[in-house]
Amino acid sequence: MIHSTCLVQAGQISGETEAALRNQLAEFAQRAFAAPAQINWIVVPVGSGFTAGKPSTSSVVSMRSTAPLEQTTREALLRELSDVWMAETNCSHDELVAVISDPAID
Amino acid sequence: MPLYLCNSAAGAIDDAAKSKIAADITRIHCDVTGAPPQFVHAFFLENAPHQLPNGMSAALLGSIRSGRTNAQKAQIADEMAQSIHIHAGVDLEEISVTTVDTKASWVMEGGDIFPEPGEEAAWLAARESKHVASSEG
Numbered sequence: 001m002i003h004s005t006c007l008v009q010a011g012q013i014s015g016e017t018e019a020a021l022r023n024q025l026a027e028f029a030q031r032a033f034a035a036p037a038q039i040n041w042i043v044v045p046v047g048s049g050f051t052a053g054k055p056s057t058s059s060v061v062s063m064r065s066t067a068p069l070e071q072t073t074r075e076a077l078l079r080e081l082s083d084v085w086m087a088e089t090n091c092s093h094d095e096l097v098a099v100i101s102d103p104a105i106d
Numbered sequence: 107m108p109l110y111l112c113n114s115a116a117g118a119i120d121d122a123a124k125s126k127i128a129a130d131i132t133r134i135h136c137d138v139t140g141a142p143p144q145f146v147h148a149f150f151l152e153n154a155p156h157q158l159p160n161g162m163s164a165a166l167l168g169s170i171r172s173g174r175t176n177a178q179k180a181q182i183a184d185e186m187a188q189s190i191h192i193h194a195g196v197d198l199e200e201i202s203v204t205t206v207d208t209k210a211s212w213v214m215e216g217g218d219i220f221p222e223p224g225e226e227a228a229w230l231a232a233r234e235s236k237h238v239a240s241s242e243g
Binding site: 007042044045047048049050051052053056058060071074075078079081082093094096097098099100101102 | 107109111121124125128129131132133143144145146147148149150151152154208209211212213214215216217219
């Protein structure tokens, strides 16, 4: 299972786009990690998101890999994940933070 | 990155306080670490899926780049807790501020892998050059 968290600003992403993104993220997780995605979708309420202290239009998408990744692999996956997100939302690079982390070391 | 997520009990932090706390979070993080303000995200949630620690009314979790010292993290925690206390009126004993380290190399922002601490100026300059080139292209 790939744990994924999406943080989006309220009113920025329609229900239709959210559904499409969920499907795209699930497909990405299968392609990248051969595992299903468990998506935690969090909407930041109006007036509650700030970047540089000003109202934010930024989204965050993060996934935790099932195994440590080589950096070249991670960078390619981050680029693909960003492309997936931007294609569905029409946001710019500057409005997206993408994270692919290694598994936690307990 | 950094991403500061503030989870609070419903009504504990009103919108006016959020704006002031977000400004403080940005200023404090930049003062302590030297990071540029445009890197700092502060999002406020109420009763978010990650539950509030026992007895807490507000919990601020900062995902910050690896490489900060324990003294820097302690200063960030102290000053941000004070900000929430001052602007939202929440008792200091009911405010939790913690940070977790995230490797810069795990993060892509603005289409590029995030810079290591201390390499921000070159990263921003390269990003600016890309913007100029794309606007001219």
